Amino acid sequence: MTEKTWAGHPRGLATLFMTEFFERFTYYGMRALLILFLTAAVTAENAGFGIPRESAGAIYGLYTGAVYLFSLPGGWIADRLIGQRKAVFWGGVLIMLGNFTLAIPASPPVFYLGLAIIVVGVGLLKPNISAIVGELYKGQPGARRDAGFSIFYMGINLGAFIAPLIAGTIGEAWSWRGGFFCAGLFMGIGLLQYKLTENYLGDAGLHPHAADEAERAKGWKLLAGASAAVIALVLLLFTGVIPVGVTQLAQLVGSGMVALAFVFFGYVLFFADITREERGRVAVIAIFFLCAALFWAGFEQAATTFNLFALDYTDRSLLGGWFPDGVHPASWYQSINPLVIILLSPFFAWLWVTLGRRNLDPSAPAKFGLGLVQLGLGFVVIMGAAELILSSGGKVAPTWLLLTYLLHTTGELCLSPVGLSNVTKLSPPRYVGQMMGTWFLGAAVGNLAAGLIGGHVGSGSVEDMPGQFLQMALIGGGAGIAMLLFSGMIKKLMGSAAQ
Incomplete structure (x- = not known):
């Protein structure tokens, strides 16, 4: 059949x-x-x-x-x-x-x-x-x-x-x-x-x-114990027995996740039974983790900073006649990123293959650098929009947000697929699953940071926004330039996996 x-x-x-x-x-x-x-x-x-x-x-x-x-x-x-x-x-x-x-x-x-x-x-x-x-x-x-x-x-x-x-x-x-x-x-x-x-x-x-029923039974006991501990901690927080505000809690959780990553990478680099070349590769994964956390901290402000910017400062009169308040929903702009990915993914796949045939394909560290530079450029664009709001006292056209999303999405296409591919390629065989876990951990840190940053930017006055966006542009773009400058050295640490 x-x-x-x-x-x-x-x-x-x-x-x-x-x-x-x-x-x-x-x-x-x-x-x-x-x-x-x-x-x-x-x-x-x-x-x-x-x-x-x-x-x-x-x-x-x-x-x-x-x-x-x-x-x-x-x-x-x-x-x-x-x-x-x-x-x-x-x-x-x-x-x-x-x-x-x-x-x-x-x-x-x-x-x-x-x-x-x-x-x-x-x-x-x-x-x-x-x-x-x-x-x-x-x-x-x-x-x-x-x-x-x-x-x-x-x-x-x-x-x-x-x-x-x-x-x-x-x-x-x-x-x-x-x-x-x-x-x-x-x-x-x-x-x-x-x-x-x-x-x-x-x-x-x-x-x-799992090998047998006994191993699964141990797993169920471990899961039950861990679940009970998490539920107890949540109840203590909600009832105020542990007096921690939500912003402070988010900061503590983020710090804990970063500390976890540093402990894990430190253990593998200095104490695990791996070769010298594998240690170099793990060091590269640690660098990629930091870059990914930084990138997602900026990129994932799509649903915080940029969502609030669309709500408060973007002219949404286009098609507004269809809605009672005369403006189209601010949440529509959340569709820009996936639309650009659908349209541009085939182009990027063709681009890397074409450059590879001519021995011009950028190395993985260089692609990370390009992604971060584009993240920084996106914040430069939205900084320009904030300056225009200050000078005119009105709202800006949607094209400012659209261009910001475009730059951030092309940055994503340079960094995200490359990161996934290279973490699996660089990981020592015994640590592949755990190293992939660090990639998810980087995304978790970045998403949490995006919420904290977005809430801070959204709660401030418009006068503060240009400076805040400039700071994010300098951090993202500066990290990207550093990756481009040191991409050759990082590539050497990758050893034969860089091929």
Whole structure:
């Protein structure tokens, strides 16, 4: 019997493509609304929580940072206890229930419970659905596997593109709670199609990798103990027994994650049983970790700083006649990044291959440098917009935000895929999984920092913005120039893996 295919690929790819599409719709639809809802006045017709912007940014940062951080235990739970298929399904169920919890018109603690449920759900689903894609191509040529992941990545960006236009519009123009409900509903549709077409996945991701029942029983005990400790800590924080404000908590969590990374890299570099060349490669991964954390701290301000900038300082009269307040939703601008990725990803793939044929392909450190420089240039553009607002006293055209997003997205295309590829290539064989964990940890640190920075910028006056954007431009651009200047030395540390 001939295996069913989809666009020349295993039929199971369509199942995972659609699941990821609906999950990313849910994630980016809710994310586009989060800080806008938290800061909306309680007396407004479409009422929010009226939280100060600095606190709202800290909440956003804790949420998005935790999403990436929980990918680490999410992968472990699938590998050791339940298998990737069940992790994806139950992760989706939690994401759906979490968003429905956000839709309940209740007090803030209920809302924050919904965020916590979503964090656990995304942590289960996100790393494991990618692992199942890989299993579909086991034993097949690398080029076909890469093409499959490219198609899968398109599902991510299609969901991220459409979500702010639908969930964002419902949330801003009608009801925040309705927007969250819409996000949960789409995850429910994704789960339904996942179960109806799961048979096309064959045995991929079906069983955990734990050796026997005794090992799994140990794992369940460890999970129960860790869960109890986390729940106890959260309750102590919420009840005020541990008197820590949300901004201070976010700062402490961020510092803890950075400290964890330094301890891990220090152990591997100085105490692990690896060769001299492998130590050089680990040092490069540590540099990439710092660059990634810095990049995401600037890039992920899309949903904080730039979302608030779109709300307060951008002329949104285009198509505004369709809406009661005469302006289109600020959350629409969250669709720019995935749209640019969809349009430009094929160009960048062609560019690197073409340059490689002529021996002109930039090294991985140089590509990181280019990504950071473009991040800095994006902040230069938005700094110009802030200066114009100061001089004119009015709002600026959407083109300022569009150009900022364009530069940040081309920077992402230089840095993110290159980082993923090189971390796996540079890691010592015994530490591949853990080194990939540091990549997620870098994203977690960056997302948390983006929330803290975005809340601080959004809560200040417009007079402060040019200086704040200039500072971010200098940090991002300066780091990028440093990477370009030292790319040759870093490339030498990569050894044969630089080829």
